[in-house]
Amino acid sequence: MQREPQASDYRPDPKIEAIASWIADPVKAARFPQHILRFRNDRWAAAVGLQTLDDEQWLGHFGRFQPLPGNLPQPLAMRYHGHQFRSYNPEIGDGRGFLYAQLRDGQDHLLDFGTKGSGQTPYSRFGDGRLTLKGAMREILATEMLEALGVNTSKTFSVIETGESLQRGDEPSPTRSAVLTRLSHGHIRFGTFQRLLALEEREHMALLVDYCLAIYPGGLPPEDAPGRDEPAVILLHQVVERMADMAASYMVAGFVHGVLNTDNMNISGESFDYGPWRWLPQWDPSFTAAYFDHSGLYAFGRQPEAILWNCQQLAVALRLLADTEPLLAALNRFGDLYTAAMTRRFTWRLGVDSRGQEADTALVGAAERHMREHGIGPDDFFLRHRGGRGAAEGEFGEVLRDYSGVAMDDPFWQRDKPPTLVIEEVERIWAAIDQHDDWQPLMDTVADIRRLGAALGAQPIVNTPGVHNPVGLGMA
Numbered sequence: 001m002q003r004e005p006q007a008s009d010y011r012p013d014p015k016i017e018a019i020a021s022w023i024a025d026p027v028k029a030a031r032f033p034q035h036i037l038r039f040r041n042d043r044w045a046a047a048v049g050l051q052t053l054d055d056e057q058w059l060g061h062f063g064r065f066q067p068l069p070g071n072l073p074q075p076l077a078m079r080y081h082g083h084q085f086r087s088y089n090p091e092i093g094d095g096r097g098f099l100y101a102q103l104r105d106g107q108d109h110l111l112d113f114g115t116k117g118s119g120q121t122p123y124s125r126f127g128d129g130r131l132t133l134k135g136a137m138r139e140i141l142a143t144e145m146l147e148a149l150g151v152n153t154s155k156t157f158s159v160i161e162t163g164e165s166l167q168r169g170d171e172p173s174p175t176r177s178a179v180l181t182r183l184s185h186g187h188i189r190f191g192t193f194q195r196l197l198a199l200e201e202r203e204h205m206a207l208l209v210d211y212c213l214a215i216y217p218g219g220l221p222p223e224d225a226p227g228r229d230e231p232a233v234i235l236l237h238q239v240v241e242r243m244a245d246m247a248a249s250y251m252v253a254g255f256v257h258g259v260l261n262t263d264n265m266n267i268s269g270e271s272f273d274y275g276p277w278r279w280l281p282q283w284d285p286s287f288t289a290a291y292f293d294h295s296g297l298y299a300f301g302r303q304p305e306a307i308l309w310n311c312q313q314l315a316v317a318l319r320l321l322a323d324t325e326p327l328l329a330a331l332n333r334f335g336d337l338y339t340a341a342m343t344r345r346f347t348w349r350l351g352v353d354s355r356g357q358e359a360d361t362a363l364v365g366a367a368e369r370h371m372r373e374h375g376i377g378p379d380d381f382f383l384r385h386r387g388g389r390g391a392a393e394g395e396f397g398e399v400l401r402d403y404s405g406v407a408m409d410d411p412f413w414q415r416d417k418p419p420t421l422v423i424e425e426v427e428r429i430w431a432a433i434d435q436h437d438d439w440q441p442l443m444d445t446v447a448d449i450r451r452l453g454a455a456l457g458a459q460p461i462v463n464t465p466g467v468h469n470p471v472g473l474g475m476a
Contacts, residue, residue: 004043005043005044005046005047005105005106006047006105006106006107007046007047007049007051007106008046008047008048008049008104008105008106009049010048010049010050010068010069010103011048011049011103011104012068012069012070012071012101012102012103013102013103013104013110014071014072014101014102015102015110015211015215016072016076016099016102016112017072018211019204019207019208019211020076022201022204023078023079023192023204023208024076024077024078024079024099025076025077025079025093025121025122026074026075026076026077027074027075027076027077027098027119027121027122028074028075028119029064029065029075029098029115029118029119030118030119030120030129030130030179031064032063032064032162032163032164032177032179033162033163033164034161034162034163035059035063035064035160035161035162035163036160036161036162036163037055037058037059037063037158037160038133038136038159038160038161038178038439039136039140039156039158039159040055040058040157040158041155041156041157041158041183044155044157044183045157047105047106048103048104048105048111048183049103058158059160062157062158062160062179062181063160063162063179065100065115065118067101068100068101068103071101071102071103072099072100072101072102075098075099075100075115075118076098076099077093077094077097077098077099077121077122077123078093078094078098078099078187078189078192079093079094079123079192079195080092080093080189080191080192080194080195080263081191081194081195081198081263082189082190082191082194082261082262082263082264083191083194083261083262083263083310083313084261084263085261085293085297085298086297086309088194090195090198091123091125092123092191092263093121093122093123094121094123095120095121095123095124095125095127095129096116096117096118096119096120096121096124096127096128096129096130096131097114097115097116097117097118097121098114098115098118098121099112099113099114099187100112100113100114100115100118100181101113109185110185110186110215111183111184111185111186112183112184112185112186112187113157113181113182113183114154114181114182114184114187114272115179115180115181115182116131116135116136116139116179116180116181116182116273117129117130117131117132117135117136117162117177117178117179117180118179128166130162130164130166130177131177131178131179131180132166132168132171132175132176132177132178133159133161133175133176133177133178133433134171134175134176134430134433134434135178135180135275136156136159136178136179136180137159137429137430137433137442138274138277138426138430139156139159139180139182139274140156140159140442140446141421141426141429141442141445141446141449142274142277142421143155143156143182143274144156144446144449144450145253145255145279145419145421145449146249146253146255146271147453148449148450148452148453148456149249149252149253149255149349149452149453149456150249150252150253150345150348150349150456150459151246151249151250151253151255151271152242152245152246152249152268152269152270152271153270153271153272154182154183154184154270154271154272154273155182155183155184156180156181156182157181157182157183158180158181159178159179159180159181160178160179161176161177161178162177162178162179163177164176164177165177170291176434182272184266184268184270184272185216185266185268185270186215186216186266186267186268186270187266188208188211188212188215188266188267188268189262189263189264189265189266189267190262190263190265190267190310190311190313190314190317191261191262191263191265192208192267193205193208193314193317193318194262194313194314194316194317196208196317196320197316197317197319197320200320202320202321205317205318205320205321206231206232206321209231209232209235209318209321210231212235212267213231213234213235213238216238216267216268216269218237218238218241218242219238219241220234220237221233221234221237221329221330222333225237225326225329225330226325226326226329227322227323227325227326227327227329228326230321230322230326231321232318232321232322232327233318233322233326233327233330235267235318236311236314236315236318236322236327236330236331237330237333239267239269239311239314240311240330240331240333240334240337241269241333241337242268242269243265243269243307243308243310243311243334244304244307244333244334244337244338244341245269245337245338245341246269246270246271246307247303247304247307247308247338247341248304248338248341248342248344248345249271249341249345250271250303251300251303251304251342252342252345252346252349252378253279253378254279254280254283254300254377254378254379255277255278255279255280256277256278256279256280256287256288256289256298256299256300256303257271257274257277257289257298257303258275258276258277258278258288258289258290258293258298259273259275259276259289259290259298260298260303260306260307260310261310262310262313262314265307265310265314275290276289276290276291277289278422278423279377279378279379279420279421279422279423280300280377280378280422281377281422281423282371282372282375282376282377283368283371283372283376283377283378283381284300284301284372285299285300285301285302286299286300286301287299287300287301288300304338308331308334311331311334312331315327315328315330315331339357339361340357342361342364343357343360343361343363343364344360344459344460345459346360346363346364346367347360347363347403348456348459348460349382349456350363350367350382350385350386350387350388351386351387351388351405351406351408351413352387352388352400352403352404352405352406353403353404353405353406355402355403359402362399363399363400363403366395366396366399366400367381367385367396369395369396370394370395370396377420377422379418379419379420379422380417380418380420382418383413383415383417383418385400386405386408386413387405387406387407387408387413388400388401388403388404388405389405389408410454410455412451412452412454412455413455418452419445419448419449419451419452425445428441429441429442429445
């Protein structure tokens with residue numbers, strides 16, 4: 001079974017205060033006309049000792065943002081720059097969110113509460129600082145499915161409808177408003193480092209590297225890696241390991257993030273901030289999620305390339321502290337790490353035992369060609385062939401027959417259809433809310449997705465030398 005979050009006492013630990021004066025700005029939450037609780041993640045509330053909050057207390061903390069005991073006295077809007085579709089933008093930062101609190105979970109991981117739609121900040125520019133209810137609903141679905149599929153992702157912790165009418169150009173308006181709180185391993189982005197480079201704040205860059213190494217611990221670089229004792233080099237090796245795994249996790253999930261800008265890359269290797277995401281209806285490397293991604297820069301099949309490019313921009317920033325050669329050595333590991341993560345994750349989701357890197361790589365290639373040739377989406381493919389079953393004629397069938405499957409005793413695998421979040425299903429769920437205020441289809445879908453996660457079970461631990469198990473909520 002998939003490991004459930006471990007119950008914990010409430011343990012505040014606002015470590016960010018040590019660097020907050022030069023990395024963030026104190027802000028205030030918006031005052032909303034209404035507070036209607038729509039989603040509370042009690043699984044993860046137990047992990048941070050907040051499961052005993054009644055609904056009114058929950059609304060106070062996650063709708064009005066009254067400070068949690070012993071935590072940050074005031075929310076912090078994070079400062080950062082970033083490449084957005086490869087164009088550098090120094091005018092960004094937390095424009096409709098903030099860091100609300102930090103606390104420990106049952107495994108002693110330091111976690112952040114971050115918000116979306118909580119009001120304007122110094123970085124809102126021309127935005128209203130709000131989030132649509134549809135956007136909040138979509139983030140619930142994205143994080144639940146990604147968690148079930150083993151992706152290292154933020155968790156949607158709370159969604160509260162706020163009673164405002166919003167005008168948006170990408171959905172019918174006026175539309176309903178909400179404020180979302182996510183639980184994640186920090187909000188230190190690649191763009192945070194890029195900002196310090198642009199401002200030539202070398203001392204702060206060194207302090208930030210030390211903070212990240214302490215908060216997001218990982219292994220040391222390979223023994224033959226140049227500069228392996230330098231903090232900036234160690235950090236880049238760890239980030240490259242995490243991001244290679246994240247890229248592979250997207251591909252095996254059949255997921256398209258849509259906006260892989262450097263300000264959407266987290267040092268912890270954790271996926272977060274879900275806007276125009278999509279799941280593949282069929283295996284198509286050119287499939288895009290964002291309607292404004294006209295060049296296909298962040299198309300499904302280009303996501304590993306995009307994530308590596310972002311790692312390269314982090315390396316450029318770290319040149320403020322380290323020489324080029326050891327940073328390049330870290331970047332050059334991405335390809336092999338990605339291939340290893342891809343095969344490990346693919347065999348795990350398919351429910352077959354690994355036969356070694358070479359054989360597993362051939363399996364992945366044959367499966368991709370099979371899906372393209374037959375117009376099959378990943379969700380149907382992995383259910384149909386779970387445990388090595390359904391090995392039809394052709395190249396993929398021949399390769400699959402050489403694999404032994406894992407136990408198939410969970411009744412979930414006898415289903416005809418898997419849970420899926422292709423766009424038609426997402427729109428069906430939203431229509432029930434929008435037209436009838438019917439939240440049951442959403443709750444039923446979340447429950448079904450969690451059944452998928454339980455049936456898949458925990459991922460195998462990474463044993464490759466120099467590669468640690470990625471920092472992740474609920475990871476084994």
